[in-house]
Amino acid sequence: MTSSHPAKAYPLSRPSIQRYFTSPQLLLRPSIRLKTSLYTLSITIILLVILALNATITPSTTPPTDVNTVPSHDSPADSGEGKDVAKGKDAHLVDQEIQRSFEEPDFALLSGKQPHEIGCDVPLEGEDKGVFMFLGIFSAADKRERRDLYRRVIIPDFPPDLFTVKFILGIPAYPENPLGPEAVSRSMLMNKIEAEMDRYGDMVMLPMLDNIDLGKTHEYFKWVAKEYSGEGRVKGRPKFIMKADDDTILVLPNVISGFKDLNCAHNIYWGTSAGRSHYFGDYFRGLAYAMSWPLVSWIGSADMPLAHIMKIEDARTGQWLRHLDPVTDPVKRIDMGWTMGDWNQLDVGIETVALHWLKLDEWVEQQHDRLLQIWSNASKPYDVDNGISPRLSIEKGKQTPERAQKEHQRQKELGWDVGGNLD
Template sequence: MECDGYNEFRGIPFEQLWYWPSVRIFIGIWSVADKYEIRHLIRTLNLKQRRNLAGDIVDFKFILGIPSDNNPELKLKLKAENDTYGDLVMLDMVENMNNGKGYYYWKWIAEQLDTTRYDYVSKVDDDSFIHFQNLALNLRPLTRGHLYYGNKSPHSFFIRGTIEVLSVDLAYLIASFPFKKREWNGPEDVQLGAFLNKHAKSLNTIGENCLIFTDPRIRKVRQKMWRPWASPNSIAIHWLKDIRAWKGVIDLYFSDDN
């Protein structure tokens, strides 16, 4: 691996992370109604990961808005999917990426999720692979309060939307404010960062710029997040846009599974 993760840079080698107290994490995976195949693949991989966790707890659900086309057949498929797996959350808003979904997601976290079960809550996209154990290990030494964690450019004020991790108190902060269109319309990761920097009295922003990156096979997309490698210690790999793109992840992290 050609760079150090945040903890390693601070002098905590990866191997020593196992000795820190375990953590409990909720992951909300943003998806849209018609991406059933991607959800099924992610669900299968994540359930395998969850069974293999060493002391940590990582739960996940898929986060959707109401389909904008009011398609009855699609709604029936979503109902059948949720009846089968019980892992879909339908926010009370029309599906969108950058026009308020961020606010209503964090508000759902604060008002509907049993946050007493978690130290951290997070948002990821359904084109990102999240390595549950590596995420948990890297969060173990960090603060449980006012945390804003993920991939951050040294010159920016926000965590990129590949994975955004908040301590639970920040979700409550967001929910304590009414929705204001001017604060939440725009790129969701930028708007979240702007909101937290404006309203949080204390904010521990931690950039994890080595272990969260764009798929190494894609050289011309999002160069600022691109790495030429993936390692066993990686936390998140972004830009997995179709089933074929996930094959490299499966081969690297799940090759020993039956």
């Protein structure tokens, strides 16, 4: 019997690469086909994973929603946004969830400690002395010149034994490029802000990006509520808390006379409805409004979702107050009407309570001098003891000034007043 070499089911060594080119039939071996398939499948899976990850982290090309509310025009009506405001959309209120939030209740407000349970025991004398009013003037990091102007012209009107006055700021926005020139400018700005805070001690930096549309007012109330929280009497606690814009002058004598006989244990809501939109219900305009301590403590202690604190801050405040039980927590609304408003629309006189829209620094000084002259003409010192009766201001506020009527007509012609939504 002729001997032969034993059969080999699998080569003991792997063919060289060159042999695959000279003998392509080697690729048809079962083991080679299996490995080739596995390699191909693995590479395919890796490529798919890479593509999926790339799609996830690729930034959207859709431009971000602009939520900046700083006016760049003479009047809201001139911007073309007035019609949307009157319809209740606002310039940026386009999300249906946000629109619904003005109508639906908030559980945090409903379930928290209610104002009548909070009370207001604030003495103005003694060891646990509080203050008559906390005045928060909304500012921004880059508004140093306006703050210095108010420190020099407006704030000296307010006696420190009765008022705690603070500028309310948020954190400046972060630039997209953390190493670019904008980041350097921001860092330099923050250093200036810290130095200013150390020097004057009259600034509050809220832990949020500075944007009124993103809940700055609620964050302000939250800060005040926490700063003066505690059972019983708390030193420095205010009877009343006011929010004001940095283009508003509050007429000190009439602010004092308007609040001095009010009981801060009651739910006081003070301001003006003159010129507001009716779409959002009963609220006072954001140029300046005030509430008693129980209301601010109640609002500031409520952990509300973003949808219930953002957009149209003054209307938000009115919406929060509508959560209150009218039996156990009735709200006393004090509407000063047309004694508060844009300075170029009012009949400014001894009854005036606040002037707004003082966009230029020289306007601030001119209108403040105008108020001093009005009090001088009435033979009254411009101080805490010489305000007029709030009853007279309220009566005067019911009369729409001629210039306000003309401005309203102009806005109607521009399409702002839709369906009579404005006073």
